[in-house]
Amino acid sequence: MESRRKIIGFFAHGLPLLATLLVLAVIGVIIANFVIGGVPAMSWEFLTEAPRNVNTEGGIFPAIYGTVLLVFIMTIAAVPIGTITAIYLAEYAKKSSRFAQFIRFAVNTLAGVPSIVFGLFGLGFFIQTIGAGIDDFHHASKMSNLQEIIVVAPSPLANSVSAPVSEVKQFLRNTDESLWIEQIRRLSHYPDGVDAVVNTEQVMTFLEARSAPGWGKPNILWAALTLALLTLPVVIVAVEEALRAVPQEVRAASLALGATRLETIRKIVLPNSLTGILTGSILAVGRGAGEVAPILFTGAAYSLAELPGLKDQFMHLGYHLYILSTQSVNVDDTRPLQFATTIVLLGLTLALNMVAIMIRSRIRRKNKKN
Amino acid sequence: MLSEKETVKIDINNLSLFYGTKQALNGISMSIPEKRVTAFIGPSGCGKSTLLRSINRMNDLIEGITITGAITFDGTNIYQPGINVVNLRKRMGMVFQKSNPFPKSIYGNIAYGPKINGMSNKKKLDEIVEESLREAALWDEVKDRLDASALSLSGGQQQRLCIARAIAVNPEVLLMDEPCSALDPISTDKIEELILKLKEDYSVIIVTHNMQQAGRVSDYTAFFYLGKLIEYDRTRTIFTNPSLQQTEDYITGRFG
Numbered sequence: 001m002e003s004r005r006k007i008i009g010f011f012a013h014g015l016p017l018l019a020t021l022l023v024l025a026v027i028g029v030i031i032a033n034f035v036i037g038g039v040p041a042m043s044w045e046f047l048t049e050a051p052r053n054v055n056t057e058g059g060i061f062p063a064i065y066g067t068v069l070l071v072f073i074m075t076i077a078a079v080p081i082g083t084i085t086a087i088y089l090a091e092y093a094k095k096s097s098r099f100a101q102f103i104r105f106a107v108n109t110l111a112g113v114p115s116i117v118f119g120l121f122g123l124g125f126f127i128q129t130i131g132a133g134i135d136d137f138h139h140a141s142k143m144s145n146l147q148e149i150i151v152v153a154p155s156p157l158a159n160s161v162s163a164p165v166s167e168v169k170q171f172l173r174n175t176d177e178s179l180w181i182e183q184i185r186r187l188s189h190y191p192d193g194v195d196a197v198v199n200t201e202q203v204m205t206f207l208e209a210r211s212a213p214g215w216g217k218p219n220i221l222w223a224a225l226t227l228a229l230l231t232l233p234v235v236i237v238a239v240e241e242a243l244r245a246v247p248q249e250v251r252a253a254s255l256a257l258g259a260t261r262l263e264t265i266r267k268i269v270l271p272n273s274l275t276g277i278l279t280g281s282i283l284a285v286g287r288g289a290g291e292v293a294p295i296l297f298t299g300a301a302y303s304l305a306e307l308p309g310l311k312d313q314f315m316h317l318g319y320h321l322y323i324l325s326t327q328s329v330n331v332d333d334t335r336p337l338q339f340a341t342t343i344v345l346l347g348l349t350l351a352l353n354m355v356a357i358m359i360r361s362r363i364r365r366k367n368k369k370n
Numbered sequence: 371m372l373s374e375k376e377t378v379k380i381d382i383n384n385l386s387l388f389y390g391t392k393q394a395l396n397g398i399s400m401s402i403p404e405k406r407v408t409a410f411i412g413p414s415g416c417g418k419s420t421l422l423r424s425i426n427r428m429n430d431l432i433e434g435i436t437i438t439g440a441i442t443f444d445g446t447n448i449y450q451p452g453i454n455v456v457n458l459r460k461r462m463g464m465v466f467q468k469s470n471p472f473p474k475s476i477y478g479n480i481a482y483g484p485k486i487n488g489m490s491n492k493k494k495l496d497e498i499v500e501e502s503l504r505e506a507a508l509w510d511e512v513k514d515r516l517d518a519s520a521l522s523l524s525g526g527q528q529q530r531l532c533i534a535r536a537i538a539v540n541p542e543v544l545l546m547d548e549p550c551s552a553l554d555p556i557s558t559d560k561i562e563e564l565i566l567k568l569k570e571d572y573s574v575i576i577v578t579h580n581m582q583q584a585g586r587v588s589d590y591t592a593f594f595y596l597g598k599l600i601e602y603d604r605t606r607t608i609f610t611n612p613s614l615q616q617t618e619d620y621i622t623g624r625f626g
Contacts, residue, residue: 249470257483258460
């Protein structure tokens, strides 16, 4: 009897331990694999230089930069919107409010949508609707400008009519030289005193190319906003929980002292849930940094030596890894690069998390003092 | 009822309150005197706390509440449209059943009320903090650690801190909702002494379950039962010679 209990005790204690060790072993093997495979390719050059020779040589700096910038913009977009939504849900919405219930339903649904669907949505909404809309608007305003010019000066710019070169040049300079510079350059091939043929259609095409601000294309901003939509539910849920963790009695005390609802939220509720808000941000960053699907159609680029601005496509570590392992000219030769990229991606995610955790513990310490 | 010598601070007139369709207060009418301690007693669920929270309109925060009748405070009906509830609450300090200090320093707790009311002079704030803590008989215990977290104080100290916080905004009325129910006898003693001192400056209304406490600290006592005001008189009269059998039964512990 006694020995049987001992055996049971041994298993009761041993099995969980074994399971834990198994998990640790798996993680260990994975990391060891990356390190062994990646370290040979790891170098200062790898971390600081742009890729060369169709991604088979050089470094991954643009991808590191792109990933960090992407996550940064995403956080700036998702955390304030998520926090404000959570404040509405936790502090203002009445329990019975249909509208709040609807928002909650929408948030939960959003959390369950596959990430590739977000990617497609980003393409359809941000790029083809918002971005193209901005471009169209700009274009339209420039076109109406052109119409005006044609009306004001019918002679030089009427459809395919001849006018003295000097007159046309003069007119173009008088309107908006930066826009017409190409036309002026063309006209300078004509000697003065000869009639030039100005083709309205050509002018239109030229203008179109010049005036579209180019928002209707994939870029890092649209990719970051798409990613922000994906991480929004994570932020909202985490922040709402943090706000609800602030005891109701403390709010009542503040209100009873003559504080308004907004003052109570700003001075009592928010400072005491700041760590929760940061936890939400950390979760969002962690989730966002690793996702590739949402940026596939909205901004990720195959290989770009230059660092992106807001309107540019960008390289991304996760996408780069995918490219290296499936689309490379030589998958086997780039294997060390793949491993090294993985190490960097993992390291970066870890580093972003560490920064957030450090800020959080600092705030916690400060809160205790005050 | 109220002695003729008293000045009426708050006049409650035919007040009824409903949570949804459930009636919690039923046609309450009473006058609360200035600079006296008025105790609300009665069994759980009799509406005494609800009435207390109606006086500074904290009930506004609860969904689905309907109130009829009037509460007149210094000549103004606080339930008439256009009343500034925030201003009203500044004039009425409130102490809750469970001590609820802000997760801030001791200093930060007291200074919070004056600060949101626009006080930013550091020297003045220091004065207010000291004065309020002295008035709440807590100064000597905490003067060396004003920067320590309020949550590091004992339960009794926390409740006195809450009293200090309430009087820091210089209210006219102090509403206390069972302020000693979670405290040990020694802390309770201290708070009761404090209440007797506070009535020199404030009109105090205290909700209590503790009959002896009502007897010890209050000048007037109102007995509530099932949302109705059963009897309201000088505390001495209520405890020695109540006019209704129901009141006597409750006070002597025969029910409730």
